[in-house]
Amino acid sequence: NAGVTQTPKFQVLKTGQSMTLQCAQDMNHNSMYWYRQDPGMGLRLIYYSASEGTTDKGEVPNGYNVSRLNKREFSLRLESAAPSQTSVYFCASRVQTGRQPQHFGDGTRLSIL
Amino acid sequence: AQTVTQSQPEMSVQEAETVTLSCTYDTSESDYYLFWYKQPPSRQMILVIRQEAYKQQNATENRFSVNFQKAAKSFSLKISDSQLGDAAMYFCAYRSTSNFGNEKLTFGTGTRLTIIP
Numbered sequence: 001n002a003g004v005t006q007t008p009k010f011q012v013l014k015t016g017q018s019m020t021l022q023c024a025q026d027m028n029h030n031s032m033y034w035y036r037q038d039p040g041m042g043l044r045l046i047y048y049s050a051s052e053g054t055t056d057k058g059e060v061p062n063g064y065n066v067s068r069l070n071k072r073e074f075s076l077r078l079e080s081a082a083p084s085q086t087s088v089y090f091c092a093s094r095v096q097t098g099r100q101p102q103h104f105g106d107g108t109r110l111s112i113l
Numbered sequence: 114a115q116t117v118t119q120s121q122p123e124m125s126v127q128e129a130e131t132v133t134l135s136c137t138y139d140t141s142e143s144d145y146y147l148f149w150y151k152q153p154p155s156r157q158m159i160l161v162i163r164q165e166a167y168k169q170q171n172a173t174e175n176r177f178s179v180n181f182q183k184a185a186k187s188f189s190l191k192i193s194d195s196q197l198g199d200a201a202m203y204f205c206a207y208r209s210t211s212n213f214g215n216e217k218l219t220f221g222t223g224t225r226l227t228i229i230p
Contacts, residue, residue: 033217042117042204042220043158058217090158094216099165101148102218104158 002026006091006105013081013112021076021108023091031094032074033058033102034066036087043090049074050096081112115140117207119221126195127229133180134190134224136205146208147181147188148218153201161203164188192226200228 007022025032030051035043045058049068063085065077074093078085088109092102116139126132138147149161164172164181171179176193192199205221 031216035218040222042206042222043218044220045217048217088156092158092218096216099146099163101160101163107156107158109156 004091004093004103004105006089006108008108009106010109011111013078013110015081015083015112017081019078019081019110021078021089021091021110022073023075023105024073025091025093025103026072027093027095027103028071029093029103030071030096032068033092033094034064034074034076035090035092036060037090037107038087046076046089078110083112086110086112115142115145115207115209115219117205117219117221119205119224121224122222123225123227125227125229126192128195128197130195131191131193132195132226134192134203134205134226136188136190136221138186138188138205138207138219140186140207140209142209142211144210146210147179148206148208149177149179149188149190150204150206150220151199151201152204152223153198158204162190195228197228197230200226202226 004025033048034046037043047066049055052071091105094102118137145166147164151159162174178191180189202223206218
């Protein structure tokens with residue numbers, strides 16, 4: 001009964017380092033999403049993937065890349081981390097039918113020094 | 114683009130009392146979904162309740178209910194018989210039905226709810 005699993009849960013990076021956040025879901029969902037959450041703001045969409053092999057930019061894509069490795073996995077990469085990318089990152093997935101909601105992972109707290 | 118506004122950054126309520134959290138949104142679409150998510154200190158995003166815009170009847174889930182006013186673009190959450198476990202950040206979210214595959218959520222900035230014992 002895992003749902004959406006994100007790794008790692010916490011990470012500290014130095015400016016300029018690279019990092020990949022991993023996300024996997026076991027619910028056979030087609031759509032997957034990456035959001036960031038900053039203090040005083042709601043979650044904002046970074047990238048999404050409607051299906052295996054497709055990805056598209058969301059609201060705040062600059063500084064990030066994504067890979068939809070297969071139907072289960074959707075990774076988020078920071079090539080050269082910047083302090084402005086300090087945030088909590090959430091992965092979510094959803095089946096593409098009607099009223100079904102997005103299911104969220106537990107988040108990754110990322111600090112860039 | 115759609116926007117979601119939560120005008121109450123913080124609210125507090127006495128245990129066992131009722132509290133209402135406000136949410137307004139702006140959209141030109143006629144069909145969409147609205148959600149309330151709860152985020153406790155554990156950081157999980159937990160779905161509380163959902164509402165389809167085409168339904169006139171307000172959604173209810175046990176102690177949680179909404180007041181959906183489509184013409185006013187208002188979607189408030191009422192929590193009855195507040196419990197200590199209800200303490201959390203609550204987010205209102207909007208989802209369009211028009212972009213198949215990118216049914217992204219647009220979130221408000223959240224309301225932090227404190228329960229007073």
